[in-house]
Amino acid sequence: MMRRLAILVGLTGLTAGHAAAQDGAAVYKRCAACHLATGAGVPGAFPPLKSNTASLAATPAGRRYLALVVIRGVSGPITIGGKPFRGMMPAQAGLNDAQVAAVLNHVLKGSSAKPFSASEVAGYRAGGTALNSAAVGRLRAGTGAK
Template structure:
């Protein structure tokens, strides 16, 4: 009986700690992106690009996958042309771990960007590799990668 009673506090703490170990919800992470890109990912003309066919086109190519991951991790600064329209907004780097970054990219690729090539989910290991490859890049450097990465 004493052993069972001794386990009750441990089990109670474990029940509350469990959500801390759950995978992040990409939709919840996207809520901060929606402040600029809007809830639907439509963007704001001239300032914040839409997250549609351009995202899917980028995510279909290795250089594009690196670009979208680094856009989240390192931010963007400078002119971009997306789907034939110019944008001059600034996107700050997001302070996210690799698992959360993969979750938000996967949310965009499956729930926001619904047109374009088939979407292959990002993994936290892939995001970690992109993070390591871009440590010396500024937000302006990342923005310059867009066109060469296969963006539309």
């Protein structure tokens, strides 16, 4: 009985890990509508998700900003790579902490950024419940990222 339980727990763990890896690309489909499949963005409208996200992910303030952009949305004015953006990204409703982590890790693939975990995202979510998209936008200047 114990042995069967252990096997079951082991299997569940495997499936969960696999699902998380797949989730990043699957969740990113909803981002691609604006940021494009490549993450190149559209000048003046939708920012790129390349070196800007990698440099944001290198600091605690930047990591908090990245998670809250997805959870709470973001609106300008913000400056990204020297270019002004005055758009509005709606909060990506319905994503749980593991899915937010997975989609950010998908965006950061190929960079040297430390991967996001679901529990890291949970902490940012809990501390950001009072922020609207404009307040998230104002956080960007304090991250020191370009």
